[in-house]
Amino acid sequence: MSFLNKIGTVVITLLIITFIYFQLKNAPFYATKQTSPTNEEQQVKIGVSPKYNPKVKKEFKTEQTTPPEEGKKDRPSRRIRSLTVSVAQGDTLIAILTDAGASKEQAAQLISHLRKIYEPRNLPVGQIIHITISDKQLIRLSFTPSFDFEIVAELQGNKSFKVEKKKIKLAIEDKIFSGVITHSLYQTAIEQQLPPNMLIELIRIFSFDVDFQREIQRGDRFSLLFNIYRNEQNKVVHNGTVTWASMNLSGKKLEYAAYKTKSGFKDYYDRNGKSVTKTLMRTPIDGARLSSRYGKRRHPILGYSKMHKGVDFAAPKGVPIMAAGDGVIEYIGRNGPFGKYIRIRHNSVYKTAYAHLSRFRKGLRKRHRVKQGSTIGYVGSTGRSTGPHLHYEVIKHGRQTNPMSVRLPAGDRLKGDELIKLKQSWVELDKRLNKAALKIVN
Numbered sequence: 001m002s003f004l005n006k007i008g009t010v011v012i013t014l015l016i017i018t019f020i021y022f023q024l025k026n027a028p029f030y031a032t033k034q035t036s037p038t039n040e041e042q043q044v045k046i047g048v049s050p051k052y053n054p055k056v057k058k059e060f061k062t063e064q065t066t067p068p069e070e071g072k073k074d075r076p077s078r079r080i081r082s083l084t085v086s087v088a089q090g091d092t093l094i095a096i097l098t099d100a101g102a103s104k105e106q107a108a109q110l111i112s113h114l115r116k117i118y119e120p121r122n123l124p125v126g127q128i129i130h131i132t133i134s135d136k137q138l139i140r141l142s143f144t145p146s147f148d149f150e151i152v153a154e155l156q157g158n159k160s161f162k163v164e165k166k167k168i169k170l171a172i173e174d175k176i177f178s179g180v181i182t183h184s185l186y187q188t189a190i191e192q193q194l195p196p197n198m199l200i201e202l203i204r205i206f207s208f209d210v211d212f213q214r215e216i217q218r219g220d221r222f223s224l225l226f227n228i229y230r231n232e233q234n235k236v237v238h239n240g241t242v243t244w245a246s247m248n249l250s251g252k253k254l255e256y257a258a259y260k261t262k263s264g265f266k267d268y269y270d271r272n273g274k275s276v277t278k279t280l281m282r283t284p285i286d287g288a289r290l291s292s293r294y295g296k297r298r299h300p301i302l303g304y305s306k307m308h309k310g311v312d313f314a315a316p317k318g319v320p321i322m323a324a325g326d327g328v329i330e331y332i333g334r335n336g337p338f339g340k341y342i343r344i345r346h347n348s349v350y351k352t353a354y355a356h357l358s359r360f361r362k363g364l365r366k367r368h369r370v371k372q373g374s375t376i377g378y379v380g381s382t383g384r385s386t387g388p389h390l391h392y393e394v395i396k397h398g399r400q401t402n403p404m405s406v407r408l409p410a411g412d413r414l415k416g417d418e419l420i421k422l423k424q425s426w427v428e429l430d431k432r433l434n435k436a437a438l439k440i441v442n
């Protein structure tokens, strides 16, 4: 018993000694930390004796994180900070400013001044905002909500804010863009870096005249004239709208210039004053989204079969379909082999029909009025169809006609003084085009 007791005492004693030993062993470790040399010296130590690495490294780490943080707390009161913030979903300017370190009062004061020229609620997601702040004191705020102006708010002598809308200096240039179609209009435009909004405009302009799936062939050409806006760093920051557009399709040349009539109506007109806008569009779908290669498909255009008294546009499912002209919905719903089907009555002569849709525009009903170019439904493959496509029919006096060859009634035609003015604007335009002639292909 006493022997076991002795062992017990020895074990406990050993445990205590071990505990004390480690306590003592650790104590100098912390003690040296307090009086430790600078980080640089320790870093050298790491390099010299790798044996000490684990310990020194650990110590080095804590030294790295704690003291500089303490330093930060003391100093920034005298330091000016510049922040760049991107507006996120659900952000408010007041939250952005207070998060940046501004006091609520000062942030509210800045916003009330800002409101006189810019409503901060209009700040879009992703808008970049530059903030300069010094010890909870907002000094400057700036952002560029448009390509042509900047909003700047600056603190005036510790009191209130001066808010200004500053115009950005821009150089405006004519830019001529030309392309020869190799595979598809879309591909050519992308390859040659035509800005996407310019491609959309080009297609919209010509969708009255051109069947974008069948009429475009390899070697066809297109040209556009539009303005580009360069900032002081010579960077293009904006494209204007299309001033002039031309297409050369197998030798047939179509060209239009933007023109605004006295009554303020803006459209594209040819050299004889005929507007591009027809009562009906030949391509009632975004021409860039047509999936088959242009000119490669031959389609039974006229009524060889009951189904094909129209033209088909092969496009991916879900591509929006437009109303080819202003009109009233005469039929909307399932229609046998046509699947989901819409028919629009445009006037006493013309109707258009759209078949195989995947779905209709939400809320669209019979007898609803539709505007030319507005979305009525989406490409699908309902009814008797082998793949997603739009089956499009132009019905004249109750009979299906070939939308390709039908002589669509023209829209506006300028006369008198208005025609003279238009012809003058073409003269001016030709001068501009000639100036940039080197770049024009056709």
Ligand SMILES: [Zn+2]
Pocket (backbone or CB within 6 Å): 307, 308, 310, 311, 312, 390, 391, 392
């Ligand atoms: Zn069809």
